[in-house]
Amino acid sequence: MSAGNGFDPKSAPYLDSIEVVEVQRGPEPGGVGGVYRAFGETLRGLKTTMARLIEGPMTIEYPEEKTPVYPRFRGRHKLHKFEDTGLEKCVGCSLCAAACPADCIRVVAAENIPGERVSAGERFAAVYEINLSRCIFCGYCEIACPFDAITMGHDYEMADYDRRDLIFTKEMLLAESVERTPLKSEGE
Amino acid sequence: MLPFADTTFAEETWIMVVKSIVIFAVIFGILPILTVVERKLIGRFQHRYGPNRVGPYGLLQPLADVGKLISKESFRPENATKTLFILGPLLPVLAGVLSLAIIPWGDVQGGVGFYGIDVPIGILYFFAVGSIAFYGLLLGGWSSGSKYSLLGAMRSAAQLISYEVSMGLALLGVVMMSGSLSLVSIVHSQGEMWFIVPQLVGFLIFMLAGFAETNRTPFDMPEADAELVQGFMTEYGGMRFGSFLLVEYMEILVVSGIAAAMFLGGWMGPGPSWLDPIWMLTKMLGLVLVFIWIRATLPRLRYDQLMTLGWKILLPLATLNVLVTAILVVVW
Numbered sequence: 001m002s003a004g005n006g007f008d009p010k011s012a013p014y015l016d017s018i019e020v021v022e023v024q025r026g027p028e029p030g031g032v033g034g035v036y037r038a039f040g041e042t043l044r045g046l047k048t049t050m051a052r053l054i055e056g057p058m059t060i061e062y063p064e065e066k067t068p069v070y071p072r073f074r075g076r077h078k079l080h081k082f083e084d085t086g087l088e089k090c091v092g093c094s095l096c097a098a099a100c101p102a103d104c105i106r107v108v109a110a111e112n113i114p115g116e117r118v119s120a121g122e123r124f125a126a127v128y129e130i131n132l133s134r135c136i137f138c139g140y141c142e143i144a145c146p147f148d149a150i151t152m153g154h155d156y157e158m159a160d161y162d163r164r165d166l167i168f169t170k171e172m173l174l175a176e177s178v179e180r181t182p183l184k185s186e187g188e
Numbered sequence: 189m190l191p192f193a194d195t196t197f198a199e200e201t202w203i204m205v206v207k208s209i210v211i212f213a214v215i216f217g218i219l220p221i222l223t224v225v226e227r228k229l230i231g232r233f234q235h236r237y238g239p240n241r242v243g244p245y246g247l248l249q250p251l252a253d254v255g256k257l258i259s260k261e262s263f264r265p266e267n268a269t270k271t272l273f274i275l276g277p278l279l280p281v282l283a284g285v286l287s288l289a290i291i292p293w294g295d296v297q298g299g300v301g302f303y304g305i306d307v308p309i310g311i312l313y314f315f316a317v318g319s320i321a322f323y324g325l326l327l328g329g330w331s332s333g334s335k336y337s338l339l340g341a342m343r344s345a346a347q348l349i350s351y352e353v354s355m356g357l358a359l360l361g362v363v364m365m366s367g368s369l370s371l372v373s374i375v376h377s378q379g380e381m382w383f384i385v386p387q388l389v390g391f392l393i394f395m396l397a398g399f400a401e402t403n404r405t406p407f408d409m410p411e412a413d414a415e416l417v418q419g420f421m422t423e424y425g426g427m428r429f430g431s432f433l434l435v436e437y438m439e440i441l442v443v444s445g446i447a448a449a450m451f452l453g454g455w456m457g458p459g460p461s462w463l464d465p466i467w468m469l470t471k472m473l474g475l476v477l478v479f480i481w482i483r484a485t486l487p488r489l490r491y492d493q494l495m496t497l498g499w500k501i502l503l504p505l506a507t508l509n510v511l512v513t514a515i516l517v518v519v520w
Contacts, residue, residue: 035501045485049233057237
């Protein structure tokens with residue numbers, strides 16, 4: 001590999017010869033050859049645009065079509081219940097609130113009264129609120145939770161007109177959320 | 189006095205009136221559709237859909253656009269020259285409509301010529317009227333009292349001078365081969381072979397100059413939005429701005445029409461004679477699609493490149509084309 005400008009890579013031992021890249025320069029513009037090349041390049045450009053036309057649009061028309069998300073996509077949170085007993089998984093330990101960097105989770109725990117059990121543990125979350133206008137969707141709450149009571153869902157359509165409406169209560173988080181977002185299929 | 193072309197017949201006045209109305213209606217029916225087609229096609233060229241929200245397939249988009257433009261204020265800057273500022277957008281519209289008259293849509297059938305008017309000086313008329321359009325552009329730019337408008341107007345003047353010459357020379361070859369300036373007789377003389385075959389160079393030069401004449405990319409220097417905001421249109425708003433836009437599309441149609449008549453055999457095509465106007469329209473719209481395709485492909489030329497292309501390449505090439513054609517016409 002020799003550079004055309006008389007530069008010998010071996011004279012510069014600190015340079016690995018692979019790193020020396022010859023600069024590719026096109027022919028000088030102008031003249032009859034320049035006109036010919038410009039014309040040829042124009043035709044090439046026309047071919048390129050026509051190929052794009054034939055490929056067709058790749059727009060996803062958002063409100064009607066939605067981009068599928070990955071299964072690990074971190075959307076709006078969900079609280080879970082045990083499927084067999086119907087008891088809440090959350091025991092009000094506040095580990096999620098402690099892990100939250102945005103400080104957007106508020107948990108107030110209360111003792112379970114026998115006969116009126118709310119959760120499977122000793123205590124339960126009397127108040128569980130997530131302020132979604134502060135949440136940064138980092139997913140630390142999901143990692144911190146020892147009982148898999150809170151997970152990140154796939155819903156990303158959370159725009160609202162009032163900031164107060166973005167504070168999600170326990171009932172809202174527990175409710176079976178509408179599946180508004182398509183999931184990416186295998187290999188997509 | 190030398191007869192330039194044979195005027196074989198004269199028509200009744202009411203036929204002329206009906207013809208004008210029909211041509212007007214057809215062209216002004218096509219123009220709005222053309223704007224949507226252009227935007228949709230440019231979109232497709234860029235992997236997009238283009239406008240598709242207003243009406244079926246976005247076909248009502250021009251209606252919405254015009255509605256918006258009409259409802260806008262027709263703003264006039266304080267230091268603008270009033271009369272000239274108002275005259276600016278009117279002249280190009282007038283010129284565009286006037287040049288529509290000479291586009292031949294068909295032969296004389298049943299005592300009616302399928303064209304606005306068969307002027308014996310055909311192409312000269314086209315050039316003369318086309319230059320009036322540039323007056324409007326220049327006046328509009330100059331009278332706006334804005335530096336961007338002035339610069340845009342100056343550029344368009346320079347561009348006009350540079351490309352009008354090559355355009356005329358490119359058509360001269362066809363004129364020599366057919367021996368007439370009248371567009372109708374030029375189409376007639378293409379019975380055996382369309383002039384695009386012997387005059388391919390002329391056709392390419394004419395189309396290139398046509399892009400420049402209509403201020404389309406890659407020659408949209410007068411309105412170069414990156415450096416001149418909107419060039420001569422900068423200070424215009426509302427429907428005055430809209431009429432400049434309208435003129436651009438009208439000029440595209442006119443240039444395509446002239447090119448179709450001079451190089452692509454005009455109304456000639458297979459089928460019965462009543463199909464003639466359809467053939468002409470098809471050829472015209474085909475050329476319009478080329479305009480759009482080029483716009484989607486090429487970036488704007490730099491000012492010096494524009495001048496170089498006009499004077500150093502197109503002009504010598506067009507002159508050479510005329511010279512060779514002249515020799516061949518004499519020899520044959």
